[in-house]
Amino acid sequence: MIPAAFDYHRPASLDEATALLARFGDGAKVLSGGMSLLPLLKLRLGAVEHLVDIGRIAGLEYIKEEGGVLRIGGGTRQATLDRSELIGGKYAILRDAVPLIADPVVRNRATVGGNLANGDPANDLPAVMIALGATFVARGCKGERSIAANQFYKGVFSTALAQDEILTEVRVPVPAGRSGGAYFKLKRKVGDFASAAAAVQLTLDAKGAIENAAIALTNAGPTPLELTDAARLLAGKAPDEKLFADVARLAAEKSSPSADRRGSVEYKRDMARVLVTRALRKAVERAGG
Amino acid sequence: MANHNISVTINGAARAAEVESRLLLVHFIRETLRLTGTHIGCDTSHCGACTVLLDGEPVKSCTVLAVQADGRQVRTVEGLEQGGKLHPVQEGFTEKHGLQCGFCTPGMLMTSVALLERNKNPNEHQIREAISGNLCRCTGYVNIVKAVQYAAEKMR
Numbered sequence: 001m002i003p004a005a006f007d008y009h010r011p012a013s014l015d016e017a018t019a020l021l022a023r024f025g026d027g028a029k030v031l032s033g034g035m036s037l038l039p040l041l042k043l044r045l046g047a048v049e050h051l052v053d054i055g056r057i058a059g060l061e062y063i064k065e066e067g068g069v070l071r072i073g074g075g076t077r078q079a080t081l082d083r084s085e086l087i088g089g090k091y092a093i094l095r096d097a098v099p100l101i102a103d104p105v106v107r108n109r110a111t112v113g114g115n116l117a118n119g120d121p122a123n124d125l126p127a128v129m130i131a132l133g134a135t136f137v138a139r140g141c142k143g144e145r146s147i148a149a150n151q152f153y154k155g156v157f158s159t160a161l162a163q164d165e166i167l168t169e170v171r172v173p174v175p176a177g178r179s180g181g182a183y184f185k186l187k188r189k190v191g192d193f194a195s196a197a198a199a200v201q202l203t204l205d206a207k208g209a210i211e212n213a214a215i216a217l218t219n220a221g222p223t224p225l226e227l228t229d230a231a232r233l234l235a236g237k238a239p240d241e242k243l244f245a246d247v248a249r250l251a252a253e254k255s256s257p258s259a260d261r262r263g264s265v266e267y268k269r270d271m272a273r274v275l276v277t278r279a280l281r282k283a284v285e286r287a288g289g
Numbered sequence: 290m291a292n293h294n295i296s297v298t299i300n301g302a303a304r305a306a307e308v309e310s311r312l313l314l315v316h317f318i319r320e321t322l323r324l325t326g327t328h329i330g331c332d333t334s335h336c337g338a339c340t341v342l343l344d345g346e347p348v349k350s351c352t353v354l355a356v357q358a359d360g361r362q363v364r365t366v367e368g369l370e371q372g373g374k375l376h377p378v379q380e381g382f383t384e385k386h387g388l389q390c391g392f393c394t395p396g397m398l399m400t401s402v403a404l405l406e407r408n409k410n411p412n413e414h415q416i417r418e419a420i421s422g423n424l425c426r427c428t429g430y431v432n433i434v435k436a437v438q439y440a441a442e443k444m445r
Contacts, residue, residue, distance in 0.1 A: 008291075105423070
């Protein structure tokens with residue numbers, strides 16, 4: 001399959017890239033790793049007049065922890081993140097999630113920024129970043145701004161990014177002591193999107209009760225779904241199986257998946273319930289509870 | 290729509306061509322360079338038959354634009370044999386019956402080569418994980434794993 005014709009631009013800097021995006025407006029798309037965009041163009045589910053390839057812009061690939069923040073460059077390959085010694089430990093949720101995205105060969109090209117900015121509710125990193133309380137740095141012609149991950153997703157393939165903006169960095173606050181997280185994903189096979197998936201990140205207080213928690217689901221609606229009610233139910237309570245079951249049931253009620261080859265709405269809701277339960281259990285265990 | 294002049298080092302040899310923006314790397318390799326060892330399978334970045342090494346990393350060449358490979362090193366299955374001698378991975382696939390129809394094999398070989406260049410002594414789990422983006426629909430994976438293990442031993 002061959003995409004419809006387009007023109008290709010390879011800016012050497014972010015300034016040049018954002019200027020091209022501003023100039024071409026709706027006719028332009030950012031090409032990062034291309035693992036979502038190129039299949040879409042090949043299948044002709046979408047068309048674009050101008051591809052702006054940010055893959056050669058220096059300084060977009062890094063993973064570092066400084067000033068209480070884990071900073072991940074938007075151009076960081078998922079394979080690089082997977083191999084980073086910085087993830088795991090405090091960021092066990094990332095250690096869970098990254099190897100579950102697509103397959104290892106795809107992850108050699110696919111980027112963190114691409115997975116987040118594409119706006120596909122089936123992508124895994126958005127729910128994880130929402131659970132981690134991350135913010136995204138958007139760079140446009142007029143400069144930079146920060147957007148909270150849980151404010152970023154507006155609809156299917158629709159995000160808070162303006163036409164000239166590029167997601168250049170993800171900032172994850174370093175989790176407090178006694179924090180833990182987990183990501184559980186059900187998929188039919190390697191390379192598949194989630195039938196259901198749950199991200200949980202929580203912190204325990206000195207007595208072992210849950211101080212705060214965040215829960216988000218992948219592929220359970222038009223956007224990654226943050227479950228604030230379910231998370232609120234956890235706050236201040238001692239973690240136990242009864243609590244996990246109540247929270248997971250509420251999470252399943254709030255999820256709104258669509259029926260497709262991966263299963264019926266009822267099945268996916270029930271799988272969300274199971275995965276939230278498992279993620280809660282694992283997150284508490286990792287937090288030392 | 291504008292064409293682009295690209296130069297790609299393929300299996301150690303510099304090649305230059307004028308390509309359309311939308312030309313896929315796999316078509317550049319097969320049709321422009323006439324290296325037909327790289328196969329097109331699913332054409333949707335699932336099966337991995339088109340896997341080549343781009344700057345040493347396995348990538349699905351059906352989902353990379355030729356212009357994205359400009360200035361890069363590409364290795365294909367044709368580059369594995371050196372001086373009439375099969376690469377240890379190729380030898381492993383022969384010795385351990387790692388293929389039946391052979392359609393997935395070029396991609397399997399390239400992914401396996403990259404794995405062994407990164408990890409000289411992978412365990413079975415690591416091999417299965419590394420090739421999990423490459424689908425085989427006839428031999429199954431048991432003999433492919435044995436073939437990679439054979440090559441690992443030979444390369445140590």
